[in-house]
Amino acid sequence: MNIGQAARLSGVSSKRIRHYESIGLLQPARRTGANYRSYSERDVHVLRFINRARELGFGIDPIRELLSLWSNRRRSSAAVRSLAARHLEDIDGRIAGLEEVAKTLRTLVKQCQGDDRPDCPILGALEHP
Amino acid sequence: MNIGQAARLSGVSSKRIRHYESIGLLQPARRTGANYRSYSERDVHVLRFINRARELGFGIDPIRELLSLWSNRRRSSAAVRSLAARHLEDIDGRIAGLEEVAKTLRTLVKQCQGDDRPDCPILGALEHP
DNA sequence: GATCCACCTTACCATCATGGGAGGGTCAAG
């Protein structure tokens, strides 16, 4: 199948597929006589795997490792778990940072009258720490 | 004062100050005879304002608006509040997305044995939706 | 007055993953 169908079946855009190939995340696709990339069901399977990993927020390099582990029958589940756990910590850290910002913003927004007058604790907080 | 001191006093790196000037977030600084940028206390005050807004996750364009409101004596607090509220919604949305991802990851990590055997529900979940 | 270090300047490249678009080739149906 052509790249467009692989894209539709996998949820990975053609643009992304070409990109993944260019950075070596995917093996270069076989080509037809007209130089069109040609994909198999198996390729779509891999693309779906990548897509789900991206949806879980894994970056490209971790996905490289995931793919390598996935195709390695002698992998240890510990290696996979450790990769995912590290990623989870990263996410949790980002959530914590955003929560803090959200908390501050929520307080300020609540304190602000939101009327026609210029006085505003939000600007006040930005001006004076 | 030179850019380095303005950077130290405001918490905005020299690099960032030059960048903000280049994109028009800051007025071009006065220059000394040697073409060095020269800053006043007032400039540092503005830089601190920008820095705090960045720390609260505001993007550059919203900060442009915040600066404009800040310097406008006839602003309405409603305008500031609306800007902050929109930003807060954005943050809350991002948190929600990350929470969802974290929840999934946490479940998978818990289910994974993390031993020497290859069987791993994390890879399984990536493979089969 | 020479030297040295810390500072300043501009300019370009990298990040991270993706989309957009230009300019052009290919294929199948009408």
Next chain:
DNA sequence: CTTGACCCTCCCATGATGGTAAGGTGGATC
């Protein structure tokens, strides 16, 4: 043979920042 939907490669843009290169400046010390 034309049309439209594909496909190709290549380049640019994103957002905000850091890194680095190559060179000028300022003030202190020898």
